Amino acid sequence: MAVYRAGLPPQKSKFRFLQFIAALCLTLAFPVANAWRIVDVEQQLVGSSSVLGGTVIPYKEVVLNAQMPGRVTFISGSEGDSFTKNALLVALDDDELQAKRQAxxxxxxxxxxxxxxxxxxxxxxxxxxxxxxVTRAPGMAIPGLFDNMFTKNFASMFDSGNPGLVRQSDLIQRGTGMNQAYAGFLEAQAGLAELDAKIRDTKSLAPFDGVITNKLVEVGDTVQPGQPLLKFAHIKYLRVKVDVPVRLVKNLKLKQMVPVRLDGSNKDIMARVSRIYPVADPSRHTVKIKLDLPVDVVAGPGMYVRVKVPTIDMDQAVEAPVVPETAILHRGSLPSIFILNKQGVAEMRIVRTGERTGKGMVVISSGLSGNERIIDNPPPGIVSGWQPKKSK
Known part of the structure; x- marks a missing residue:
């Protein structure tokens, strides 16, 4: 006959032990949720917007064309290779120009x-x-000693020659010869400078720090002036180019922050309006707008991007409450937020959400007035009447 000790039956003891092990495994398997916090509801200007398609472009991009005819003898790299400013990118054959330079x-x-x-x-x-x-004055064909003694006197007596006028004429003649020689020297130097410029045009240097985006020639190709060699771009900073209808351009201003969404992403990022072109396209009736993307954004030139352009003037926009996305609960068909009333007790509010404004914030279309305090990252199992514990 079996004897049981005092306490719980063995079946119940074994069952509770298994419950403890299961709870411990669940605790280790799932990360601990972020601690809840109380935040104030913020106010932000919002308005309706239209979504337009744009393209990511480099901050700067140039097409390097051939300035001289010749054969390509050097290309520094391929697409994607980075170079610093003034680095040699493409070189043409300059043997003929070097020979002319020696001449x-x-x-x-x-x-x-x-x-x-x-x-x-x-x-x-x-x-x-x-x-x-004295040898230049008319002499008497006698030795120079007698010429020096008598020639000038006889020339002066017979009014033969004017020494002052002759000397001035000789100076002008020598000065003219010196000026002509100096002009010939300057002309030769100008020819050398012109030839050096042509030699420099056989080499294409990087105008700024950047990468090769498209190589259009290969070593050995013969090129003519104006023929594209390669495309070079500065992609450390990126921009968005979008064509905006004329009726919406008035709602945009320089340095204004506009939400954009990259293709394949589900979050908006804020881009700054950097340039508004002053002339509209006469055929499409649109104005080109450029926006600066954040430095840390993961994107590349050519990517498709959606731009949300306000459809009303920002001066007519209204203030609406915005809350963190982590404060919104989805326990049913409608989103809800827990607020703290004046007594410090949690109350559940059914809200209607609007667009996302970036940095994890969401516009609340209805359900909040804007002067409430809400619970961000609410703890699991929170219900109306819950009261946060006071700090010791």
């Missing part, structure tokens, strides 16, 4: 020599005029 350098050397000679002749005429040289 122009020879011309510069020759022009420089001619200029130095012309300056020497001018200085000689300035300090040792040839008009005072």
């Amino acid at each position: 122009i350098q020879s011309r510069i050397y020759s022009a420089n020599s001619a200029l130095r000679n012309a300056r020497a002749q001018y200085n000689r005429e300035l300090w040792a005029p040839q008009s005072r040289d």
